[in-house]
Amino acid sequence: xxxxxxxxxxxxxxxxxxxxxxxxxxxxxxxxxxxxxxxxxxxxxxxxxxxxxxxxxxxxxxxxxxxxxxxxxxxxxxxxxxxxxxxxxxxxxxxxxxxxxxxxxxxxxxxxxxxxxxxxxxxxxxxxxxxxxxxxxxxxxxxxxxxxxxxxxxxxxxxxxxxxxxxxxxxxxxxxxxxxxxxxxxxxxxxxxxxxxxxxxxxxxxxxxxxxxxxxxxxxxxxxxxxxxxxxxxxxxxxxxxxxxxxxxxxxxxxxxxxxxxxxxxxxxxxxxxxxxxxxxxxxxxxxxxxxxxxxxxxxxxxxxxxxxxxxxxxxxxxxxxxxxxxxxxxxxxxxxxxxxxxxxxxxxxxx
Amino acid sequence: xxxxxxxxxxxxxxxxxxxxxxxxxxxxxxxxxxxxxxxxxxxxxxxxxxxxxxxxxxxxxxxxxxxxxxx
Amino acid sequence: xxxxxxxxxxxxxxxxxxxxxxxxxxxxxxxxxxxxxxxxxxxxxxxxxxxxxxxxxxxxxxxxxxxxxxxxxxxxxxxxxxxxxxxxxxxxxxxxxxxxxxxxxxxxxxxxxxxxxxxxxxxxxxxxxxxxxxxxxxxxxxxxxxxxxxxxxxxxxxxxxxxxxxxxxxxxxxxxxxxxxxxxxxxxxxxxxxxxxxxxxxxxxxxxxxxxxxxxxxxxxxxxxxxxxxxxxxxxxxxxxxxxxxxxxxxx
Numbered sequence: 001x002x003x004x005x006x007x008x009x010x011x012x013x014x015x016x017x018x019x020x021x022x023x024x025x026x027x028x029x030x031x032x033x034x035x036x037x038x039x040x041x042x043x044x045x046x047x048x049x050x051x052x053x054x055x056x057x058x059x060x061x062x063x064x065x066x067x068x069x070x071x072x073x074x075x076x077x078x079x080x081x082x083x084x085x086x087x088x089x090x091x092x093x094x095x096x097x098x099x100x101x102x103x104x105x106x107x108x109x110x111x112x113x114x115x116x117x118x119x120x121x122x123x124x125x126x127x128x129x130x131x132x133x134x135x136x137x138x139x140x141x142x143x144x145x146x147x148x149x150x151x152x153x154x155x156x157x158x159x160x161x162x163x164x165x166x167x168x169x170x171x172x173x174x175x176x177x178x179x180x181x182x183x184x185x186x187x188x189x190x191x192x193x194x195x196x197x198x199x200x201x202x203x204x205x206x207x208x209x210x211x212x213x214x215x216x217x218x219x220x221x222x223x224x225x226x227x228x229x230x231x232x233x234x235x236x237x238x239x240x241x242x243x244x245x246x247x248x249x250x251x252x253x254x255x256x257x258x259x260x261x262x263x264x265x266x267x268x269x270x271x272x273x274x275x276x277x278x279x280x281x282x283x284x285x286x287x288x289x290x291x292x293x294x295x296x297x298x299x300x301x302x303x304x305x306x307x308x309x310x311x312x313x314x315x316x317x318x319x320x321x322x323x324x325x326x327x328x329x330x331x332x333x334x335x336x337x338x339x340x341x342x343x344x345x346x347x348x349x350x351x352x
Numbered sequence: 353x354x355x356x357x358x359x360x361x362x363x364x365x366x367x368x369x370x371x372x373x374x375x376x377x378x379x380x381x382x383x384x385x386x387x388x389x390x391x392x393x394x395x396x397x398x399x400x401x402x403x404x405x406x407x408x409x410x411x412x413x414x415x416x417x418x419x420x421x422x423x
Numbered sequence: 424x425x426x427x428x429x430x431x432x433x434x435x436x437x438x439x440x441x442x443x444x445x446x447x448x449x450x451x452x453x454x455x456x457x458x459x460x461x462x463x464x465x466x467x468x469x470x471x472x473x474x475x476x477x478x479x480x481x482x483x484x485x486x487x488x489x490x491x492x493x494x495x496x497x498x499x500x501x502x503x504x505x506x507x508x509x510x511x512x513x514x515x516x517x518x519x520x521x522x523x524x525x526x527x528x529x530x531x532x533x534x535x536x537x538x539x540x541x542x543x544x545x546x547x548x549x550x551x552x553x554x555x556x557x558x559x560x561x562x563x564x565x566x567x568x569x570x571x572x573x574x575x576x577x578x579x580x581x582x583x584x585x586x587x588x589x590x591x592x593x594x595x596x597x598x599x600x601x602x603x604x605x606x607x608x609x610x611x612x613x614x615x616x617x618x619x620x621x622x623x624x625x626x627x628x629x630x631x632x633x634x635x636x637x638x639x640x641x642x643x644x645x646x647x648x649x650x651x652x653x654x655x656x657x658x659x660x661x662x663x664x665x666x667x668x669x670x671x672x673x674x675x
Binding site for chain 3: 024026056059060062064067069088089199203208210
Binding site for chain 3: 354355361362364365366367368371372387389402404405407408409410411412413415416417418419420421
């Protein structure tokens with residue numbers, strides 16, 4: 001029998017981080033991810049690893065910067081307003097090519113918004129988020145199991161590319177309880193073995209510097225082009241997507257995270273009614289699985305994008321269809337949850 | 353007896369060494385260095401006692417201080 | 424003849440970009456000498472700030488990183504907690520440490536992080552063109568206080584070192600200056616103690632160095648020395664602000 005334990009999404013992120021080799025965690029309280037920081041306060045100490053409740057999200061991400069700089073696998077977690085504060089540090093980490101894992105348990109915005117689950121930070125996560133010209137891998141779990149798995153794997157991806165990785169979940173997933181299969185061994189953790197760029201004292205080698213200020217003529221452009229090649233490699237190798245029932249579908253629902261769960265239910269109900277509905281669930285929001293969208297533009301009558309926002313991912317779907325297939329949108333914002341009945345109605349209306 | 357060696361390329365002519373030399377053995381050169389400063393110049397008249405005050409105040413760490421062996 | 428004073432090993436041969444008479448070069452050298460004397464060059468990690476000293480990594484001959492503006496204490500915290508046996512220090516200006524990074528400074532001190540901070544106070548933002556710093560003196564003219572700092576509008580010069588001394592977590596705080604050979608030698612002694620404290624696991628140590636910025640003050644390098652004496656020291660008095668070693672012995 002598989003070893004499964006009932007876990008809350010926030011706890012699963014923490015445990016996934018630990019199994020991913022997290023050596024240092026820095027957090028700051030914010031709802032709806034407080035259980036995560038509390039979980040790490042206990043577990044990191046049990047495992048004799050570094051835990052600090054920082055004085056702010058700014059400090060927390062810069063502690064991640066410091067820990068990563070000396071070779072540790074480091075993580076910070078927060079929710080939307082706190083993630084905005086972390087953007088400064090994330091941009092510096094990208095500039096300095098420092099790996100790290102940042103988890104966003106999204107809540108309603110803008111501003112202080114509310115504490116309900118939401119998906120309003122898609123643009124922020126997939127377009128870099130901070131200042132400058134950069135991208136990050138963005139992983140979007142849709143279950144507590146994936147909260148665990150993707151956080152664990154995020155550490156490998158971060159080390160593989162020397163670039164921060166974002167896990168973009170939401171308050172509903174954070175609070176949800178589901179059984180989780182615990183994987184003790186990290187299959188890819190060999191990446192951390194060859195960190196020949198860290199600052200750990202210059203014993204037996206020349207001093208190193210890690211910086212993002214590149215003032216010489218053309219130096220920053222050269223650096224950014226190098227980073228650009230890295231983003232290209234990510235685009236080529238790291239796209240993850242779940243599809244279902246696309247073979248005979250007339251309409252494909254597109255949703256990520258908790259919205260995808262709603263899409264799955266809507267698909268079932270529609271199928272029971274004899275409507276041929278399929279599903280595209282991006283697991284990486286960046287790089288976006290544009291290929292699977294593009295491949296289906298001729299076969300499908302339409303895409304219907306479901307989000308808990310005013311419509312953000314829908315833009316990526318439209319870009320991927322390149323005008324060759326109609327793209328519809330249904331979303332709820334400010335903590336509202338898309339309703340299954342409404343989704344089915346929209347599908348029926350599209351096919352009329 | 354001692355002496356100092358001034359790295360005139362690094363010197364920015366701030367004069368801090370000039371004013372602190374207890375024996376007034378440093379002055380600014382009339383020539384310009386590559387950066388456009390009048391660098392400090394050592395007046396080697398055998399009176400330098402290697403006190404190092406010039407070194408202590410040099411913001412460019414452009415001064416080396418040498419001391420003669422004890423006789 | 425024997426060489427008795429020359430560039431320390433912990434300083435690279437590179438010419439610094441600081442203005443003529445700037446105090447940064449002296450403070451860089453003092454840190455480098457202390458690191459040489461303590462034999463810790465190969466286990467030291469420096470954190471450079473944003474500001475004039477952003478290029479410090481070019482001048483120090485050991486591992487150096489550069490933090491976002493105001494964040495060096497947080498970066499140093501991350502480093503030190505992961506590698507407690509390394510020597511970690513930050514080098515920060517007044518804007519970095521006492522304006523944008525006040526929270527990071529105060530909380531690193533309050534946690535008693537076992538790090539060393541060298542805080543260079545010259546009362547202005549040099550790199551960006553001589554704007555008001557948190558430590559700018561009352562009536563001091565800067566490019567953003569063209570009529571002089573008016574406390575009714577812009578508040579007072581912040582005595583952050585005294586404030587940090589009030590925190591239980593800080594171990595050693597001293598204010599020094601580099602405006603004369605005698606003061607420079609004293610400054611080195613303080614910097615050395617701040618590093619030794621870390622090596623001995625005593626905790627948070629900070630040395631504030633009143634340093635010359637002749638360009639932004641509108642004076643020549645020699646006048647800048649007097650400027651410190653006459654204008655800065657009366658507001659920022661020199662001396663030990665806190666030393667738990669001395670308090671324990673009843674000497675402070």
